[in-house]
Amino acid sequence: MAPLTPATARQQGMSRSTLHRAARDGKLERIARGIYLPADANTADWEWIEAASRRPEATICLTSALALHDLTDEIPATLNVAIHRExxxxxxxxxxxxxxxxxxxxxxxxxxxxxxxxxxxIGLYTPERSIVDAFRLRGTIGYELPLEALKEWLRRGGEPNRLIALARQLPRSQGPLIAALETLT
Structure with a gap:
């Protein structure tokens, strides 16, 4: 089931006050400001729903994407979501x-x-993009995380040429990635 927002509720013929009354009466559950799910809805990740509802281009990235691809043991404290710069x-x-x-x-x-x-x-970056982004933004997320993810990816049979080709398209990632690959291979 799709979440309800005041705009989608209005499209279904439900007024804002009816939406709030349904939440107050327990028929809807408020998962974030302005986002509701039916009380009997299947269990879902509320952060994923909120991110996708707030921004259609929302894409899981960095530590969260690496964790979803089982390339790190780190459990992110927050869901990392990329949106367009503008x-x-x-x-x-x-x-x-x-x-x-x-x-x-x-x-x-x-x-x-x-x-x-x-x-x-919701959008999700591939393991290769997630690794390249981790190298690119290593000053923000830490220097060990990209190395750990790269080691695991290589252990699973990842092809370094695919990473290098992607790194050439993203700024500030090619040099550190190539240096790490030379050290590990």
Missing amino acids: ARIPAGTSAISWHRFHTATFDLGRKEVPIPGTDQT
């Missing part, structure tokens, strides 16, 4: 860290995945 970061109190990525390279290695328990989808 987009406004949504207001909210959820555990979401918003990152602005350049529009020209935003779709490189991006795919849509279903959000379990809903009929929504």
Whole structure:
């Protein structure tokens, strides 16, 4: 089931006060400011739903993507989500860290995945893009995380040429990635 927002509720013929009354009466559950799910809805990840509802281009990235691809043992404290650099970061109190990525390279290695328990989808960067981004943004997320992810990816049979080809398209990632590959291989 798709989440309800005041705009989607209005499209279904439901007034804002009816929406709030349904939430107050327990028929809807408020998962974030202005986002509701039916109380009997399947279990779902509320941060994923909020990110996808607030920004259609929302894409899981960095530590969160590496964790989803089982390339790190680190459990991210927040959901890392990329949006276009020109987009406004949504207001909210959820555990979401918003990152602005350049529009020209935003779709490189991006795919849509279903959000379990809903009929929504959210973007997710491929393992290769996630590793390259980790090297590119190593000053922000730490220097050990990209190395750990690269080691695991190589152990699984990853092809270094694919990483290098992607790194050539993203700024500040090719040099550190090649240095790490030379050290590890």
